[in-house]
Amino acid sequence: MENQKNNSSLKAIILVLALLLLGSLFYIFKLTTDTQTLETKVTAVSTEKDNILKDLQELKATYDAAIAENTSMSDELIAEREKVVQLMAQLEKAKGDANAMRKYKEQYKSLEVKMKSLMQEVEVLKGENQQLNKNLDSTKVVLQDSKNYNQVLVGQNEELTKTVEKASKLSILNLKTAAFKQRSSGKQIETDKASRADILKISFTIAENAVAKSGDKVYYVQVIDAKNNVLGDKETASFGSQTLTYSFQAKVKYENKTVNVSQDLPGKSFEKGSYFVNIFDKGELVSKTSFTLR
Template sequence: MDPNEKPESRSNNNRTLLFVTAILVLLGINGVLFYLNQQKGQQAEVLTTEVQAKDSKLQEQIKQYEALKGDYERQSRELQALGLSNDSLTARIAGISADLLKLRSFKAGSFSVAQQRLFRDRAKNLESQLRKKDDDIAQLKRDNETLYTETTTLKQRQNKLTDTISTIAKTNQDLTEKVGVASRLQADNIQVSVITARNKEKDDDKDEFKAKRVEKVKISFNLARNDVSPKETKQIYLRLLEPDGAALYNLSTGGGTFTVEGQEAFYTQKQDVVYDNSRQKVEFLYAKGAEYKKGPHTVEVYESGQLMGKTTFTLK
């Protein structure tokens, strides 16, 4: 220290030194505080970035699981449309719904890396199973389309076959009816004569006879040739109709009933004839056993319920 320096001067110097020191200390403290605040801000920024990144990963996982749930529900609907059910698929949808609840329960920044990895791996496995199931469903649809096409083709063939069978049956029925019509026998040259009480046969070109002299009526005719009708025993029916239209009918003289055009009718006599397609002659001889009525009489001849021929004669 300079011995010549005054005390007042030395005091001023000390105060200046203290002031400068204080300023330097304050500047140092401010620098430290600034540094610390800067570090704290950087840490907060890093933390905010990490929280945002975690939240972003969380939202991505939520969207991914929502999409997976929607896809699995779509698969379930497609299987139902195919008439199928899948319990394992229902359980998988329930599992995804539970995972979604867990994901949505995480608080901001709490979705750890380990949890991210866990849900990511599970989502990857679910997507793999989803693709495989889509392939299976696509194959089922192709199989169903093939089966539908084959079934439709078979139905079309069946319908055609049914139509063909129906056509053949109708044709056969028509042919049968035509053959039936063609095979009907016809009575040719129907002749009527009477037998008197003295057993004399009388005929008249006018087909007129005296009623009181008639004991029996004789009807004769030929069976016309028919190459279609089978050679077999035929039942020939005679109907002798009186003037009022009633058929002479008596069980004791061979009368009875038969069917004509779906209706029951009386016949006067019948006989079995072995048809040989030779224009063979058939004769009926009928005795009423009582006096005949005067007036026009009708003779009808039938075979198998079909009219073969008819003629008339008059008793006066």
């Protein structure tokens, strides 16, 4: 009888120890799994942080290269590069989770959009500078050719052809943009407050040109708001390999005399900040300006 009691007690002890062992194994397994999951998340966040930093460094390098060219836009480029540098500094100190990394990624995307817009303007300026250099080179050629009468004639004919081509191009002057509040009476009151504006009035002048070709002209007007959105129709036109998204078309009957063009761009919930207005003759930028709504 005593032996049976001892055997029962021993079995009970063994059973309890077995249960404790199983419980310990389960706890160790869960702890290991949780640790691995946490390490995976931390690694993912760290990788995302490194990727964003790399993208920001490339963005900064693009600005550095553009600033080194010393264009008239250097101040604006430097200001945008400073925003990139500040975001890099914040990101390097950050120890956030995946949500924080998404916010940094969104800020990077916004800076990238702005950079692309500025680079387009830089390319326009570079093209204008290249054209000026070509003109200077042409002048030097003419002066050099003046040493020989026949060469002078050839140079003059070439220059005359270029002059006629340039002279036949229409000039866009006095590009202006203003915001207005449209009252129920129809009266328009100028304002510089985004919250009050419901109409943008864009006006410009086509200069008189006796040698230009007369007839119907179409200009593509592009208005970009403070968040880099194209306002208005948002239609797209193609010119060879180039595409252009524009706000509206300004159609003009040109008869070689000065023409004043004015057109309203209605809207609502205008953003605060800087706006950019570009006038295109087909795919060629012929005039631009900017204004600010507070």
